[in-house]
Amino acid sequence: MLVLGIESSCDETGVALYDSEKGLIANQLHTQMAMHAEYGGVVPELASRDHIRRLVPLTHAALREAKVSYQQIDAIAYTQGPGLGGALLAGAAYTNALAFALNKPVLPVHHLEGHLLSPLLAKEQPEFPFVALLVSGGHTQFMAVRDFGDYELIGESVDDAAGEAFDKTGKLIGLPYPAGAILSQYAKLGHPDAFQFPRPMLHSHDLQMSFSGLKTAVLTAVEKTRATHHLSPQDTLPENIRNDICRCFQDAVVDVLVAKAKAALLQTGFRRLVVAGGVGANWKLREELSSLTVQTAPKRQPENIKTYFPPLDLCTDNGAMIAFAGAMRLVHGVQDAEKSGSFDVKPRWRLNEIVRDKMN
Template structure:
């Protein structure tokens, strides 16, 4: 079959996600209908460390994964025997965290004699839009912005991606976390900068916006991060009080303006009129507002998943697994975790 819309059989996928600090399990039907989506977050555990500690994350995944899967099945009112396939994230992510979910999924696949489907975590973020927008079909441009990833992707067909641009250093979400720490907001940085920015003047400080020569759609966020740190040091040396809200708002604007500019440029290059947003930073209110405003001028439709689908979750993995399955892409039990897995790699 070419795509999910042609499939007559109702296919139920149990999906598992454990790439970072969320343990999640979901039951998804035909890639679009979510029967359950259970997420056990570790934010409170890692907050005191100022970021995710891989060893701690792995241990916590081991502690809760069985209960999370059971809860997902119970909420979906379905038994393990009724599942048609098991989908699981196998990269990119923290290798120890990935292995917990992957080994659990492989055990279920072996015991139940059900197909195993390995899913790229970034592909999962993109497919979250199929859950939110039931009518959405390729082709479209997707801006993937999270703590670990920043990509502009052209989705040619289900399961077929062309990376048009990516960060050359820090991911946007990573830069948010580092700047939030520097101005005393703590972890996780993205939501905290978004909140305090509403009290600040986004034009108070002109931070640099990295743009490369030629047609590249790549990003760089290390420069703006360094500019913020230099600004803070300079103000401290001069004994001038820092307006945290202004710093946060000005930094956020510098990042958002580049994300929006490149996303619209990608649409023009590919001659499409749809941009889907994905990843944790897709919840950022400034990004949403700016993208909607600028795209309206260009006649481009902007699509966002609900905030719960922007974070790491298993429902998006279940959606991606379905489209992998109908392309005939299943995995054997020797599937291994690939922490640096690239989008489109098999």
């Protein structure tokens, strides 16, 4: 079965082809990073217009890469949500028009399910069941994943997601867009003990998370630094202090995520962890979670946890994860393909709702 995947939820346009026998055979991606950098963040209207410009040439490029024709495609999967409404509509409209012209069925896919399943595209693939940590843009969630389509939300951020906190904190200290990714690079140059930032909800005895208070602590540190060094709001922070703030902020976020990951594994009894989403590319998070252990009782030996990550090029939004998720839902009988035609998008759509949507 050959599935074409279309991703357009935010600021990346992705088109890919997944063959259920051969695997991923084409993956084309265009990022709008340079365009949005001029505005310091994603401009939804510009994002939507750019998706429309890119979808046709990217589809042609994917077909050339895979050396297949339009008629060889069995189904077309697209991101139905969550995401920016206009951006989602661009991808949904294109998918349904193409499917109608080719007389092919369509597969609406949940964006976060794509991220959740993306580690299955790596050479070393996890087996079910596992705990999934989704750290993608505006989402930080823990899911108990028992099988394809069987996902239970067991914890999430109650305010800013980790990715949002990275971006907002980076912007707060004067970093250009995309501030979160730049922040993690400067963190490599900082000292971990330079600032004492809080670890919000670290001992909350549940799997909820909060990062807005951490962002406020960084703001306080920045204001004190400016006052101490007699800096105006327009002046840049000294490099060493900037790097230290980046490092200490990053370590605080990672400490919370690692602690909650351990708690999720103990709560579920699973011993496999899957990490997916843009923040899953963070070097410190990968370092800490790659050597994760849990201890079920004080006198028992710690148990090693096997942690799985998607390839780095599949951490950001991409068509490969959408094509794969659509194909797997078909192969495993979780979802039926639909006729092209009327469609809708779901800018706000919780991942655990897709199981209920299928049952109703």
